[in-house]
Structure formats: C-alpha cells, structure tokens
Amino acid sequence: MRSLVKLDDWSASDVDAVFDLADAFRAGRGPVTEGAAVMFFPPTSLRTRATFERGASLMGLEPIVFPDTTLDKPEALSDVARYLENWVDIVVVRHHDLAVVHALAAAHALPVVNAMTDDNHPCEVLSDLHALRQRGDITVMRFLFVGADGNIARAWQEAARVLQLDLIQCCPAELATPGAAWTDDLEAAVRSADVVLTDGPGAHADALEQYRITAALLDLAQPGVRFNPCPPFVRGREVSVDAVEHAAFVGHDFKAGLLPVQQAVMAFCLGLG
Template identity: 30%
Template sequence: MATRHFLTLLDLSQDELHYLIQRAITIKNELKAQGPRYTPLPNRTMAMIFEKSSTRTRVSFETAMAHFGGHALFLSPRDTQLGRGEPIGDTARVLSEMVDIVMIRTFSHQGLEAYAAASSVPVINALTDDYHPCQLLADVMTWTELRGSVKGKTAVWIGDGNNMCHSWINAARQFDFQLRICCPAGYEPRQDILEAAGDRVTILRDPNDAVVDADLVTTDVWASMGQEEEQAKREADFAGFQVTEALLDRARADALFLHCLPAHRGEEISETLLDDPRAVVWQEAGNRLHAQKALIEFLLLGRVDG
C-alpha cells in the first residue's frame, strides 16, 4: 500500500473516515470485552515528536502502540536535531529509515506538510496551529456511539475560529452534517477553509440563537497555547459566549456537549457544566485512544475485517 498521511480529515475519503469510526468502536468494544489481546503491530515503532506539550495525545498514542504490541518513542525538541536546526526534510528521511510511523504535535502546519512530503512512512498530525484532526475522529466517534449516524444533524461550535474549529469545518464536509459557528467579530475561522465547506457551515453571533434545536454543542478554550498574552483581551471579547447548562437547554433535549480539554471552568464553560449528564467529555477523551488505534492500524495495514 502506498504511504498515506493523515494531516487533515481531507486526506481520507468519506468512506474511509466512516470505516475508521466504525472500526474504532469495534476496537473499543473488543478491548473492553477481552483486554488488550489484539496485537497486530509487533515490533513496530512510532516516533512521537512533540513541540507542544500534551496529556491526552501522548498517553493515547503511547498506549495505543503498547496495546498493539509495538513501541512508541517520545521525542521533545531537546531530544532531536530539529531543536538544533536540522532541516525538517533531513529529519524525516532519517526517521523513515528507522521507524514505521511518525506522529507530530507542532506549531506550523506548513512545517508538518514539509515533513510529510519528505517522509516515506505515514505521518499523523497530532495538532498544529491550523488543524487537530485526531480530536475530531474521537469527537465524531463519541457522537456516533451515543446518537447513531451524524449525517444531516446539526453541531454548534461556540468560540474562537481556531484549529479545532477548522477541523470541525472539515468534519462537517466529510461526515455530511451542518455546522453553526458562533464567534465574536474578528475571531472567524480562516476564510478559505470556510468557503470550501460551502453551505454546510454558517456563521452566527448570538449563542442563544445558534444552539436552538442543535444536536451537539462544543467549544474550546478562548486562548490556545501560544496566545496566553491575549488572555485578558479574549476574555473581554468572548463575554457572553460561555456555554452553560441554561444555554444547552435551548438545544434539543438529547443534545450532547463536547470539549477537547483541558477546560477552563468559569471561562468558556460554566463551573459545573462538565458535571451535567449531557457533557460526555470523559468518554470523548478516552475515545482518543480507540480512534487513533483505528487510524494507526489503517495507515500501516489498510482495512481490517472484523
């Protein structure tokens, strides 16, 4: 099989993405029933390059490789020549000679694309400043587990037009649902990403209007990594955009709430929202493991029956 990369949700077809969601659910159910007995990747190695810190990303990928019988190498900027100025392409070619797959969590999406262009092994985007596609696999998996097919349903993104928002836009395209983006003026997602989604995505300004009859509501912190100096301004600009239990009451009775975590209680969400039964963020976080297992398996082995 030719080398495939997963840099955005658009790198896989709609059919392949639907397969991944169902495969992830199967892998999860089998793990719960039998324990980690399925080991399709003995002696395979994943290099995990982290230029941005993470809890969920590192634990989920490292555990996935351990369950699969393989091994994961954690590489911080201090551990690689990338931190000392080695060209991205050179590092990619070297690691391609030694490992089977690479996961990168970094700042520049263009840098990630340059790495993938030089890599002869699959490369997974574990977050860039522009996209976070692995999180969306877990999010759509959670939504599907709890509510069935997401086709034709309505999700609402409340907050900054950031990398998570960009991946939600791509998800609306690939999984065929409607997305309402509710953000203050000046915090819209990138125009080219928005335009490519056509009529699947709409921009609104009032959260109370945006959530009416929605099937799912989601948000993220107002200031992402690298934007800490903007915290005070963003708090002022996003006043009125906090997701609360009362706001969720305006959505459908069976609506779900997602958050990629970590959450800032009292800022983008109310202090108690994560305790509400409509908030399924712990299941969502746990599904990072299973969705990424399905992704790793697909990139290295192709489709698997069962």
C-alpha cells in the same frame, strides 16, 4: 502508505474505515504489528500523548518519544524522515507549525500522523465523531461550535467538509473561521443544536465572555443535546461550573475513545486491517 495531515486530504470512506478499525480496537480485535513509532510531543501534551503512546504499545509498536523542539533544527525535514525510515514504521507529530507535519509527510518515507498543530487537530475531532456515532447518525446531527477561529474550530470545519456535517460557528464576526457558516445569536443557535462544542478562548477571553456556555443555555436546547467542551476547558471561562454539571455534558469518559481512534489512525496509515 497514508498520512493524516489534514482531514481535507481524506475522503468520507477513509474516515469510515478508521471508524471501523476503532470499533475493532475497542472490541479487542484490532490489528497488531511489530515495529516502532517515533513521536514528537511538547511537555504540555497530556491526553493525546498518553493515548498515542499507550495505543502504539498495545498494537505492537514501540513508542520512541522526543520533544517537539527536536524538529526545530536546520536539518531538512525530508532528511529527518528518510533517516527515521531506517528504524521506525510511523511518525506521530504534535508541533505548533503545520508546515513541519506537511514537510515530514511530503518526503513519502513513512506514514505521518498529525497529533495537533496551531492550525488543526484532526485526531481529536475524529475521536469525538466516533464517540458521537455510538449515539446516533452524525450526518443528521446539528453541530454548534462556540468559540473563535483556531485549531479546534478549523479541525471541525475540515471534518464538516469531508463528512458533509451540519456545522455552524457562534462568535463575534471578526473571530469567525473564514468560510464557516456563522451566527452571533448564541441563544438561537443553542436552541437548534444537537451537539454543542467549545474551545478555549485563547487571546479572546474578553470578546468571548458573553458566549460562555451555561446550564441555563443548555436548558434551552433540544432534548438529548450533547455538550462537548474540548479539553483542557476552564470553568468560569468558556464554560460555567453548572454547565459541566449539566446532564448534557458528555462526561470525562467520552474521551476514552481517543485510545482506539488513534490506534485506528495509525493502523489505517500503516495499511493494517
């Protein structure tokens, strides 16, 4: 039994095993089982929830979905996990507080998958890396994350540590993720990048306005550069309208990989395959 709370808890071989399982699911030969997956999601969740629910159902797990606020009660989360163990096989949690995911996993009652917190979003980054791996060797790609410290920035830092990725963050110094390789020279950073990543600015829209990715910036990049804005992105905020129309944009179908990757994460944590 395994859990996914942070990618730092996994090894590169764990990630490779998940990617192999994702390939199998994408080809229609992923492992199947019988059971149930309890899921906690806020009403704002769209892509992550749709793909976890659909993915679980396709692999033989009945999804039982609760609002994330169900976990905001005085009951000890270790007790929640041990009661759920009687009826379900795995827990998928999207909750603002990473400590909630940690507490459920620490009970060692059943596998727990982090479907996003305010601190990180490991499944999102695994999906992106799996999709990029179809296009080349991710270990030699130069990744540029444009944006402030936040859950997406930290998830990419986790992945970079586990997989030894070449990752640099571009933003004002005071908004950088602690410990990240950093620059504030956006034009120079884009020129050397193979993959350009963005996230929403949150409370830092004014400070990050000059870091908006535009088509003119993407024109400066290496041939074949991939532009992967994390959804939900907003045109005219972290990305320009013409950037989303640029040939570098990975496209909406890039996120199709969320389905097999999240199936793979569940299968890996359940010891399937």
